[in-house]
Amino acid sequence: MTDSKYEVVIGLEVHTELKTNTKIFCSCSTEFGGEPNTHVCPGCLGMPGVLPVLNKRVVDFAIMAGLALNCQIAEFSKFDRKHYFYPDLPTSYQISQFDQPICKNGYLEIDINGEQKRIGINRIHMEEDASKLVHGGASIATSSYSLVDYNRGGVPLLEIVSEPDIRSPEEARAYLEKLKSILEYTEVSDCKMQEGSLRCDANVSVMPKGSKEFGTRVEIKNLNSFRALKKALEYEVMRHIQALEEGEPLIQETRTWDENKGITLSMRTKEEAHDYRYFPDPDLVPVIISREWVEEIRRNLPELPQARKERFMREYGLPAYDASIITSSKALAEYFDACVALYPEAKTVSNWLMGDLIRSLNAEDQDIRDCRIRPEMLVEMLRLIDNKTISGKIAKTVFEEMFQSGKKPADIVKEKGLVQITDQGEIEAMVDQVIEANPKSVEDFKSGKEKAIGFLVGQVMKLSKGKANPNMVNELLRKKLK
């Protein structure tokens, strides 16, 4: 990956579902889930004789996202039909935007090894989402038939296309994280990757460093988690480098990421040659965006990640590093706000969020909004540490259990008998036992090896299954070994 002989060129296309109440061209609900084909009407089912009418909020949201991403907002924008036959489109065309998208020429900034790097945004356009297909067999290729649910068809999407400014899978991940964060802050989308409201395709090519000619471009579809994006790009870059090293040809094609096997696979079909035959949709009239409209939206732009980061540093005295991680996700920042409102030790809260909480969420690929540990539960656990009911070490066990089961910390402590041992006599008995069993360490400590006490404390903690109060253990040991 860090092979300096090659240069990697990546561009991302991100689709985000907008958080409107209704679809882009009809008044059906956009609610996720629901019985199949119950959020549909003659319009989004593609019946003849029905006309689409544009949802104003979609335009508002597109302008808002464009402003947050430093784009120019077009004065004139129109919709075009993109034709292809696929059962997820009842009309055999998708209403999208071709040559006059609503936003152009923006950028966002990512943080790479402490340095800011600007990634250009080529364009943002509005379009309708396709419907959900359920395949009869294990995969699309082995299915003898498929089932179509048109509930998602016509849900408004923004397609955000980056410039090919991204130079590594790490940068790609940072770009997607930043983009997600900005979209969440503007509240145009809830960006739940697990529910498909944020989806990512990547274009990647690799060329020898200094080359004037770009490498063969490959598109990877359906990279629907940060991990998938990074892993798939790492794999693909390696595949390209290997082919270049061995002088093997690469084909310009579309590939898909196989999460289980950890490889990308060719999606080539007999008829890959796309010919979308774009033309202006005669059913829709142009959108003219006055500068007053743009300015009104600019005035209502909510606090963006950078501003909130600065506020967290100022109001809570958080270090820049903590503040930037916690504000990288709006939901995480709100979680933090909720905790600190109940428990003002901001740095303690931040440590738990940045450590155990983020680690557990990442391990389970879970969204903080679905986390079983609610802010009041985390705070209750912190209070149990403060009043010495549990040790910091036991708290990790309690945390883990809360994360899995969603039980209250006090109940977990009671059920599992995790209450800290603070009984002098009980601890003393264990200390005596450890002193007796470890004459060598006792000798070391007495002859001035301060480190040995750490080992002895550890042995007592182990004996107590982590439940002894570590301060009392330390004190008692020192008293006895004087």
Place this chain on the structure above:
Amino acid sequence: MAISKKDVEHVALLSRLDLTEEEKHLYGEQLSAILAFMGKLQELNTDEISPTAHILPLQNVLRKDMPRPSIDQGEALQNAPLQEKGMFRVPRIV
């Protein structure tokens, strides 16, 4: 502009039409004639005219983001030749 047989086959494939040799020949001629007629427009000087996005002098036809009741599943599926589990059943895709 003459439309070749290959062009006709390409357009037919995109439109999922299965044409006989005779039809390919016939439509090739007809499409060529239509394009030749449209070619007349190329003779006009359009330097001062911006491209037409819509033939009616309308703009910003927008609706409020207010949900209205959808139709029910049975109604949605009533024209479906095949259905299963409340969904449209379609032939294999690839």
